[in-house]
Amino acid sequence: MATVRRRMDKPAAARETRRMEIVCQAEQQLPCPPGQAFALITDADRFPAFFRGCGPVPAVRAVELDAPPLAVGARRTVRNADGSVLREVVTAFEPPRRHAYRLDGFRPPFAWLVRHGDACWTVEPDAAGSRVRWSYRFALAHAAAWPVAAPLLRLFMTAAMRRCLRAMADAATPIAPARLEVRP
Secondary structure, eight states: OOOOOOOOOHHHHHHHHHHTEEEEEEEEEESSOHHHHHHHHTOTTTHHHHOOOBTTBOOEEEEEESSSSOOTTOEEEEEETTSOEEEEEEEEEETTTEEEEEEEOOOTTHHHHEEEEEEEEEEEEETTEEEEEEEEEEEESSGGGHHHHHHHIIIIIHHHHHHHHHHHHHHSOOOOOOOOOOOO
């Protein structure tokens, strides 16, 4: 019996790659300089107050740095409100502009859908303080997870990320307006 090998064309391969990952993104202006914004997004003690979850995406209860300092290769433990415990490994740490990490250790039912998530935070100066962008690229456990994972993550994880960034904006120390000096 002859074996038939089907070569996948590039558009089909690209579609399959897209079906194996899901991207969630959120963006927010923070009324503080980039250094303060970066400190806020990397503050393990304050982050749980900001990330309150949404729907099936649980709130974060604690973030624990295994061993200081926070740097590339550092590991953190994330304890969630639903009792799940996730692991993060820092993959980029470039104060005050970029912070990235890989998140894994999901438990069912998320583990049936997602293998891991790669997060990236970027901070850029803007006219009113800082522009913070947060993205997650979730690697699916298998292609069959797409129909459930895509709407779940895009709806609930994106909403949780936006909610978190709004809470950070509310907590940020505003930049004092420049004082106009009037001379007699």
